[in-house]
Amino acid sequence: MKPESLQLLVTRVMPYGKYKGRIIADLPGHYLNWFAREGFPSGELGSLLALMQELDHNGLSSLLDPLRKR
Known part of the structure; x- marks a missing residue:
């Protein structure tokens, strides 16, 4: 995991689907x-979704709170 990926989690938007935007x-x-x-999409989006799922599943979503305030 790259540290920049954490910042992308709080800035990148879902480009399609039920939660688009x-x-x-x-x-x-x-x-x-x-x-x-079902399987993550390929590329950067899939990597970000997998990372976010891992954080959420392990109860670590609050680690992103300081990045949201930037």
Whole structure:
């Protein structure tokens, strides 16, 4: 994981789907878990979704709070 990826989680928006336009860090856990079961998209988006799912699943989403205030 690159440190810049954490900043991307709080700035990059979901480009499609039910939660289109929502910041990746704000996606609900059940949606992230669905991707984990069905498969993450390829490329950077998939990597970010996988990282966010891991943070959410392990209860570490609050680690992103300081980055949101920048």
